[in-house]
Amino acid sequence: MNMPIVYNLLTTFKNMSILKAVNNNIIKMDIKGLILSEIKEKGETTVAQISKKTGFSRAYIHRFFQSLTEEGLIVKIGHANRARYVLPENSAVKKAKLDILSFNRMFPIKGLEEDKVFDLIKLETGIFENVSENTVGVVEYAFTEMLNNAIEHSHSDKVKVSVKRECGLIRFDIVDLGVGIFENLIHSRHLTSVEEAIQDLLKGKQTTAPEEHSGEGIFFTRRIADTFVIKSSQKRLFFDNAKNDFTVSSIKPVLGTKITFVVSEDSRRNLTEVFKKYTNESFEFSATEVTVKLYQSGGSRSFVSRSQAHRILYGLEKFRKITLDFFGVAMIGQGFADEIFRVWKNKYPETEIISLNDNEDIRFMISRAKEKLAQAEL
Structure with a gap:
């Protein structure tokens, strides 16, 4: 093959590569532009919508959303298939969040931090939008205390977290598949029955890890809820603070522990007042x-x-x-x-x-x- 032909072939391949790179950049610019255009026109968009409009796979389109997010040009609201993207304006973000009033996730317990999970819920949902600072504080205290209990004491590999806001109430459920709260107390405190474990638990200052915990979590959490439920072993504890009463009932065996906390969006229960009632001048329980x-x-x-x-x-x-x-x-x-x-x-x-x-x-x-x-x- 003579040199002119070789040169022409190399030039052709080079030009094709350049053209392909240029086309890729055009495609990228077009897809990014399309995403921004859709959001500006409709207020929000999703990976699925852009994928359908362009014919490209969701995995491919997701790259452009991720790039725009990293550039700070759009904000992701929600998780996985429920994720939506809006412009980074407070009003747009708030409006999008208000349509997401539930959160459900299974977390591996190893390395899990309760405060980061709560921050994630606030970031991805509108559960706490337009809710009083007092109520958010009440839920945050209860949620982080109960999730920490699961992390530190359950001996479970995973924990399921569910939070939702509906009918003027905020509710969270924390479910682990560990040894169970009552069985744990029986073993660690050398008790003889689930009934004794319940009695011990309700006094407060009872913990399976006294070197690391004060045993205050459940004691205070059950007092700031409207209703608070513990299910474990074959027992269900139901606390109704509106009626100032609680019941203990037998249920089908439960693996691990399930905690349910419910409080009104406009709750007047004050965390500071509850603490003051049960602590001294040095803030000791x-x-x-x-x-x-x-x-x-x-x-x-x-x-x-x-x-x-x-x-x-x-x-x-x-x-x-x-x-x-x-x-x-x-x-x-x-x-x-x-x-x-x-x-x-x-x-x-x-x-x-x-x-x-x-x-x-x-x-x-x-x-x-x-x-x-x-x-x-x-």
Whole structure:
């Protein structure tokens, strides 16, 4: 082959390469321009819409969206197939977010950080748009505390997070497939039953990792919710703060733990006020409430023995103020009252014990025990 022919072939191939590169740049410019044009005209667009319009695959089109996002020319709202793109204007972003009021994701627990998950929810959805700062703070505290519990204590590989806003309520569910909250307490605190684990949990300051956690999470979270539910093992705890009541019921066995938290969009529950109620001047978690009827056995509404008192008092030496709620309790015996209001009080004199919802008979037995303590101190 002579040199002119070789030269012409090389020149042709070179020109074809240049033309191909130019065409690719034109295509890129056209697709980027099309994306921006669609957003300006319609307010938003998706990868699927541009893919359908151009005939290119979604994977190929996604590159252009990613490039425009990195350049700061568009903003992604939503996740995966629900992702939409808008111009980076506050009004456009806010409007797009308001159409996305739910979030569902399965996360691997290893390396997971609860605050980053919450930030991701705020970034990808409009769940917290136009919601008061107070309510957002309440949900953020509860969500991060409960997700942290799953991360630190569940021994699960994954955790499912669901958050939604509808009918004036914000709800989140956190589900792990680990050992279960009650079984974990039984093992770590050497308890004998799920019932004991529930009793222990509700006092507060009970944790399976005392070196790393204060045991405050569930105690405070259940008090700032409208409703709060724990499902684990074969038990369901339902807290209804609107009615100031809770129930414990038997359910089909649950693998791991499921937490459900619900609060009104315009909730007036104030996190600071709840903290103040149960903390001292040094902001230490120093107060708790114990619902006495939770410790009843055999359906009896009476508490007469010292052993019953021991079960209620277990772990309460950590607190400086204890409120015993006698709602639903008919009477208490001399031994029960004496053990709490004389023997235990004498051992921990700095701890204040308050009775709530007590009837005349209960108040009489408490007074007798307190009188004996006073006489002993003379």
